[in-house]
Amino acid sequence: MAASLDILTLDNFQSKMPKWDPTASSQLFALVDMGSNGIRFSISDLSPPRARLLKSAYRERAGISLFDALNSSAGGPGGPLVFPSETISVVSRTLARFRSIAVDDYGVPEQNITVFATEAMRRAQNAASMLEAIHVEAGLSVQVLAPEVETLFGAVGARSAFVDVKGLFLDLGGGSVQMTYMDTYAARREATVAAAGTLSEGDEIAAAKAGQSLPFGAARLIRVLEGADAEVRASETSKLHLGMREAFENLRRRFDSLAETVSRIQDGDDIAAGLDIYLCGGGFRGYGSMLMHNDTIQPYPVPSIGSYTVSGDFFRRTKEMMEINERYDGKIFGMSKRRRAQFPAIVAVVEALIAAVPKIRRVTFCDAGNREGALMMGLPRKIRDSNPLEGIVSLPSKDDGTVQAVTKTIMAALPNKDAVTLFELGLGPVFVEQIWANMGEDEGANASAALHTSISRAPSCPGLSHYTRAILALALCARWGGSLGPIDQQLRRTLQALIGDTDSDAVFWAEYVGVVASAMATVIPGWPKTAGRVTDTIGFSSVIDDSGKTPKISLTLTVKAEATKGIDIQDLEGLFKNVGKTTSGDERRRKVNFQIQQTQSIT
Numbered sequence: 062m063a064a065s066l067d068i069l070t071l072d073n074f075q076s077k078m079p080k081w082d083p084t085a086s087s088q089l090f091a092l093v094d095m096g097s098n099g100i101r102f103s104i105s106d107l108s109p110p111r112a113r114l115l116k117s118a119y120r121e122r123a124g125i126s127l128f129d130a131l132n133s134s135a136g137g138p139g140g141p142l143v144f145p146s147e148t149i150s151v152v153s154r155t156l157a158r159f160r161s162i163a164v165d166d167y168g169v170p171e172q173n174i175t176v177f178a179t180e181a182m183r184r185a186q187n188a189a190s191m192l193e194a195i196h197v198e199a200g201l202s203v204q205v206l207a208p209e210v211e212t213l214f215g216a217v218g219a220r221s222a223f224v225d226v227k228g229l230f231l232d233l234g235g236g237s238v239q240m241t242y243m244d245t246y247a248a249r250r251e252a253t254v255a256a257a258g259t260l261s262e263g264d265e266i267a268a269a270k271a272g273q274s275l276p277f278g279a280a281r282l283i284r285v286l287e288g289a290d291a292e293v294r295a296s297e298t299s300k301l302h303l304g305m306r307e308a309f310e311n312l313r314r315r316f317d318s319l320a321e322t323v324s325r326i327q328d329g330d331d332i333a334a335g336l337d338i339y340l341c342g343g344g345f346r347g348y349g350s351m352l353m354h355n356d357t358i359q360p361y362p363v364p365s366i367g368s369y370t371v372s373g374d375f376f377r378r379t380k381e382m383m384e385i386n387e388r389y390d391g392k393i394f395g396m397s398k399r400r401r402a403q404f405p406a407i408v409a410v411v412e413a414l415i416a417a418v419p420k421i422r423r424v425t426f427c428d429a430g431n432r433e434g435a436l437m438m439g440l441p442r443k444i445r446d447s448n449p450l451e452g453i454v455s456l457p458s459k460d461d462g463t464v465q466a467v468t469k470t471i472m473a474a475l476p477n478k479d480a481v482t483l484f485e486l487g488l489g490p491v492f493v494e495q496i497w498a499n500m501g502e503d504e505g506a507n508a509s510a511a512l513h514t515s516i517s518r519a520p521s522c523p524g525l526s527h528y529t530r531a532i533l534a535l536a537l538c539a540r541w542g543g544s545l546g547p548i549d550q551q552l553r554r555t556l557q558a559l560i561g562d563t564d565s566d567a568v569f570w571a572e573y574v575g576v577v578a579s580a581m582a583t584v585i586p587g588w589p590k591t592a593g594r595v596t597d598t599i600g601f602s603s604v605i606d607d608s609g610k611t612p613k614i615s616l617t618l619t620v621k622a623e624a625t626k627g628i629d630i631q632d633l634e635g636l637f638k639n640v641g642k643t644t645s646g647d648e649r650r651r652k653v654n655f656q657i658q659q660t661q662s663i664t
Contacts, residue, residue, distance in 0.1 A: 066188055069177065069204040071213065071266055074438075077204060079173050081439045083109045087170050089118065090439075091163035092432040093156060095178035095203065097128035097235030098280050098343055098399075100152070102159045103432055104167050111452040113444050114522060115221060115429075115436050119167060123155045124399075127181035128235045128280040143187040152191065153198035160199045175435065177204040179211050180236030180278060208274035211431065212239040216272070217265055217445075218434030219341040219427035220245070222368055222523040224448045224487075227318065228337035229309075230268075231414065232430065233344030235280035238410055240305070241272030242312040242319050245446075265438070271315040273308040277301045277413075279344035282406035298409060305417040326420045335373060335422025338414075341430045343400065344407045349426035350395030351382045351404070362555040363516045366395055367428025368526040373421030379408045428521050449524035450487045466592035467493050467581070474577045476605035476614055481567040482574055483532050487524070495537055496578045497588045504542045509549045511537035512556065531556040532571045539575025540582070543639070569640070569651055576636050577601065577616075583633060584624050598624050600663050612651045622659040630657055 069077060079090060088108040094101045103120040130148040144152075156176065163169040176195070182188045182205050192203045206214065215232030220243060227244040243265070277297075285297045313319050325334035340349065349366050352375060363369070386393075386404045393401070400407075415421065437445055468489045475482065483492050499507050515534035519525070525533075534556055538545070545553060557568050581599060589595045600619045605612055616637065637655040 066182075066192070066205045067202065068207050069210050070207045071209050071269060074204075074210050074213075078435060078439055079175055081107055081112065081441075083112070087168065087173070088112070089163075089167060089169045089173060090436060091159070091167075091169045091174045092435060093159055093174075093176040093201075094431045095127065095152075095176065095182060096343075096431075097179060097181040097237075097278055098126055099123060099235075100125050100127075100155060101432065102162075104163055104169060105432075105436055107436065107440070112440060113447050113449050114452045114519075115433050116519075117521060119162065121159070121162075125152060125155065126235065126280060126399075127152075127178075127185075128278070131181055131185055132281075132284060141186055142184050144185055144191050149191050149194045153194040156195050156201055157199035160201055174201065175204065176201050177206050177431070177435070179206055179234060179431075180274075180276070183208075184236070206431075208237070208239070209269045209272065211237075212241050212272035212274060213265060213269035214431040214434030214438070215239055215341055216241050216243055216268055216339075216434065217437045218429040218431055219339045221429050221433045221437050222427055222449075222526075224450075224524070226337075226339065228339055229312070229418070230272075230339045230341075231345065233340070233342040233407065233410055234278045235343070236276065236278035237274050237281075238277050238342075238344075239272055239274045240308045240312070241268045242316050243268050244316065244318045247318045267315075271312055273304070273311060275301070275304040275308065277304070277410060279347075279403040279406045279410070282409060283403045286405055286409065298413075301409065302413045302416055305413040309417045323419060333422075335420040336418055337422055338418070338424045339427055340424060341427040344403065344410065346426055346428070347396050347400040347404065348382070348407050348411055350393060350400075351386060352376070353395065354393045355382065355385060358555050358558045360551075360555065362552055362559060363527045363530055364394070365428060365520040365527075366426050367521055368425060370423060370425045370527065372423060376411075376421060376424045377415055379412050379415070383408050425526075429523075448487060449522070450491065453491055453519070453522060453524060462592040463589050463595065464490055464493050466595040467496070467589065470581065470595055470599060470601060471574060471577050474601035474603050474616055475570070475574070476603040476616075477570075480570045481564050482570045483529075483536055484574075486529050486532060488529055488533055492533060492536055492574075492578070496540060496582055497586075500586070505544045505546075508538045508541040508543055508545055511541060512545075512549055512552050516556070527559060531559045532567060535560070535568065535571040536575040536578075539572040539640075540578045541575075542579065542636075543572070543575075573614075573640050573651075573653070576640050579636055580618060580633055583628060583636075584620055597621065597663055614651055614653045616653055616655050617658060618655070619658045619660060619663060621663055622661060625659055633657060 088106055089104055090107060091104045100123040104118045106116045106118050130144055131142045160174065163174055164171065182191070185191065188205070195201055195203055216230040219230055220226050225245040227246050230241050230243055232239045286294055313323055322334060322336060325331045346366050349369050352371055353361050353366065353369055383405065386401055468484065472484055483489065512534045515537060516530050535553065538553065560568050560571070584599050585594065598621050601616065602619070603614060603616045605614050618633070634655055637653045640653050
């Protein structure tokens with residue numbers, strides 16, 4: 062490795078990365094990730110109070126494989142790994158373009174532009190020549206990430222889509238694969254009183270230090286699998302499996318909560334015990350796209366690979382995925398020709414992971430990676446630990462007391478307090494915000510829009526998993542009556558199936574909450590200007606009888622008599638007749654007995 066390279070390490074990365082200042086005149090940050098398989102560029106808006114969302118204002122990918130450029134110049138095994146002059150030229154011109162977009166078109170301050178490189182730059186013998194050309198042509202400096210910093214950025218970037226996580230984190234790029242472990246739940250439990258429940262400053266750094274980078278990226282490994290003889294292929298595959306096992310065992314020794322999970326798996330007493338895994342990087346996203354293409358739910362309703370979650374059993378079906386990749390001639394959504402060509406190498410890494418981990422319970426694919434991780438590490442601890450869902454809603458102009466009053470009133474209609482509903486998932490404010498939206502549109506159009514908007518809004522927005530998107534979509538669709546055309550009925554069925562795979566009861570409760578909100582909007586036809594407008598006008602009470610074959614919910618709507626003027630009471634009653642009837646399966650059936658009590662005042 063050239064001595065003149067500016068290596069970003071765990072000791073110095075914080076001093077070399079741009080600092081986020083909430084008072085700065087510009088909150089735009091541009092990042093370039095010079096990966097082995099491609100160069101990715103993005104501009105993000107970190108304006109408060111929504112900095113946690115890492116909102117992307119622009120993104121672009123240049124399909125330049127630095128790894129291929131290195132190996133084509135080597136002329137065979139053992140040859141010098143150098144960037145050809147034409148590669149240096151095209152890369153420097155590409156970065157000059159990115160800089161122009163950032164500064165001239167979007168107004169990103171020069172000091173807020175960061176360029177970093179990974180495995181290919183670490184391996185190149187003439188990396189300094191590449192960096193000098195970039196500096197001359199584009200006026201940019203490049204930070205070369207040490208493997209542990211690459212692990213840190215990848216894991217924190219993947220974690221950015223969630224509030225709390227517990228599991229293994231792996232990032233598969235073109236030149237290397239990283240593995241580490243994070244448990245924010247344990248970190249919160251261990252936080253001191255003085256820290257006010259936030260995570261310690263060192264937990265992410267500890268994960269990076271404990272992690273391991275293996276030189277088995279998809280671009281490197283596919284060359285071995287396709288170009289080497291059988292003995293070399295077997296040797297490299299053996300090294301990959303050994304490296305995965307050693308990396309996992311190292312993490313098990315370093316983290317108590319991981320060791321405890323492994324012990325429960327090995328004891329066999331807890332049948333639900335298993336490890337959750339979070340995967341990022343282009344290689345793993347390719348495997349996730351193949352799984353989505355073959356998911357039991359078809360057509361799969363959510364287009365984004367970010368937060369796509371599968372069971373460990375489905376994840377392990379590598380041979381089936383390989384066969385489909387080989388024989389299927391059509392386009393597979395989310396997979397380029399290059400990714401499909403590298404698929405055997407991706408599967409080899411997946412199989413090594415499966416062999417290293419005793420029991421995989423669930424696997425989640427993450428859209429975010431190094432760039433998001435770098436941005437996250439520049440934010441204060443309190444913001445990194447905050448719930449991203451709090452930044453999604455746009456209710457600052459509406460009284461927070463009103464939001465609470467609406468939420469509390471709807472929740473009073475839930476007879477089963479243990480039911481999985483959008484409120485327990487943190488979606489309450491997002492849902493409440495939409496109850497009175499688009500009141501001038503046709504209900505059928507709003508029902509359709511609710512489905513499509515919920516699954517497509519801000520595709521990379523953190524906090525919205527496929528499961529929560531489906532819950533929100535069904536609740537809002539029901540709020541608008543749930544009357545859909547044939548094509549949208551199919552979409553609703555696939556969303557119901559997506560939820561039902563995890564919790565069949567949640568489908569019913571999502572639609573039930575939507576219908577309760579519809580009743581509220583019938584009585585109060587505009588956004589309540591005060592909390593009192595809600596509490597003085599309408600109230601719900603409910604009980605459930607589970608003793609029979611069909612659970613019976615007795616729901617009572619108490620409403621101020623004056624508010625019912627001009628309302629057909631039968632229309633209100635009719636809202637609840639079809640709750641749960643859009644699904645199939647007796648396990649989701651419940652009978653709702655609805656009655657209305659009119660009163661002069663709500664007490």
